[in-house]
Amino acid sequence: MTKSQGRDDWVRATLGSAVRDGDPVTVWCNNRVCGYWLETGRQYRTVLTVADLETYAERYGPATTFIDFSARLRCRHCGSGDVSTIVAGHHKTPAERWRDGSDPP
Ligand SMILES: [Zn+2]
Numbered sequence: 001m002t003k004s005q006g007r008d009d010w011v012r013a014t015l016g017s018a019v020r021d022g023d024p025v026t027v028w029c030n031n032r033v034c035g036y037w038l039e040t041g042r043q044y045r046t047v048l049t050v051a052d053l054e055t056y057a058e059r060y061g062p063a064t065t066f067i068d069f070s071a072r073l074r075c076r077h078c079g080s081g082d083v084s085t086i087v088a089g090h091h092k093t094p095a096e097r098w099r100d101g102s103d104p105p
Contacts, residue, residue: 013087015069016062019053023087027073031080044077 018025029036029044036044048056060069070085 013066014062015053015057015060015064015066018066018087019050019057019062021087022050024049025053026086027070027083029075029077029080030082030084031075031078034075034078034080036075036077044075046076 025048027046027048031037034044036042056069057064060072066085070083071081073083073085074081075083
């Protein structure tokens with residue numbers, strides 16, 4: 001069974017590998033007393049581009065795990081550390097990519 005494989009890949013991901021993958025990372029705020037949430041009724045969301053990730057990789061080091069990095073992220077609106085991250089290009093598991101033949105060379 002490989003059900004936990006994707007999760008393990010995610011845990012091992014580093015800032016260096018995120019830059020190499022070239023996928024933007026979406027970050028959003030889970031704080032229900034965030035001013036943005038109270039004003040708009042939506043969670044504050046921002047996207048880190050590869051250029052942003054390169055800046056973070058230079059600051060923290062490319063070997064910094066993504067888990068450690070996301071723990072340092074703060075909502076730009078309310079300053080809360082209760083934020084979630086998702087990598088845009090990781091919807092599919094490697095097995096699914098292989099099955100549709102869309103795995104990049
Ligand atoms: Zn917030």
